[in-house]
Amino acid sequence: MFSEVDPNPNEANMAAGIAAYRAGGHDGVVCFGGGSALDLGKMIALMVGQSVTVWELEDIGDWWTRADASKIAPIVAVPTTAGTGSEVGRAGVLTNSATHKKKIIFHPKLMPAVTICDPELTVGMPKFITAGTGMDALAHCLEAYCSPFYHPMSQGIALEGMRLVFENLPLAYAEPGNLEARAHMMSAAAMGAVAFQKGLGAIHSLSHPVGAVYNTHHGTTNAVVMPMVLDFNRPAIEERVGRAAAYLGIAGGFDGFRAAVMALRAELAIPESLGAMGVEAARLDELTEMALEDPSCGGNPVEMTRENTRTLYEACM
Secondary structure, three states: OOOOOOOOOEHHHHHHHHHHHHHHOOOOEEEEEOHHHHHHHHHHHHHOOOOOOHHHHEOOOOHHHHOOHHHOOOEEEEEOOOOOOHHHOOEEEEEEOOOOEEEEEEOHHHOOOEEOOOHHHHOOOOHHHHHHHHHHHHHHHHHHHHOOOOOHHHHHHHHHHHHHHHHHHHHHHHOOOOHHHHHHHHHHHHHHHHHHHHOOOHHHHHHHHHHHHHOOOHHHHHHHHHHHHHHHHHHHHHHHHHHHHHHHOOOOHHHHHHHHHHHHHHHOOOOOOOHHHOOOHHHHHHHHHHHHHOHHHHHOOOOOOHHHHHHHHHHHO
């Protein structure tokens, strides 16, 4: 049993986990918990037998081929939250504690061999975690749906994932023991992670630096910036979001969809701004540079520049 995992796991957590793995003479990793535990467990399984550093396996080009695939331990994933979707993903997010930058580490063998999604395991989540993780699932589906890249299967999965969130997250939040709503949210979380093979965007490229610097909850940070990113991307996504709204039974096209996001945020007691989460205006230049380095920004439907990203952060404050 190893549980030394920070909310935004880092290489020190990973090193401690690898030491525990070796000390016990283990032959695999069962990742049990939320996205942080799943990601860290996957990193331990990946790195326990490697000669390269974890940062050399960042999700850039074919860097994953640097790993010795035969040395990656088998992974079983048992999520206890409904948001990240890491249980069906081939990557994990690790924070570099020296630079305060989040890095996406990728290898095809990080896909868990077995995943067990049991909604009863999510019943005990604190309400703010139910809200934050659920909004993370919505962010994954929304960004995948709006991504400009071609992937019709992901597009359809993202659309249905959004429907499951809008219909079931308020129920799971208000009635923690509602297993049907909890089960639908577990499906939505997995669907979001499958869908974002198509790409992510500004929601994630803004929230990753904030989480790395301020240690905020990832899904909650996504929820805070979501409406402002919708406004930012409107010229490129208005028609597409209008079609989504129609499918979701939301009247009013793009404006109706944005209003539905705002209503959902209010219902879930999501903070109204990054300022309310403790982000300081004095650090916006630094956060902007980090956002532009984040791989998620390459999937945004509107090209992100230093100027417009800084302005977007200001809007989120």
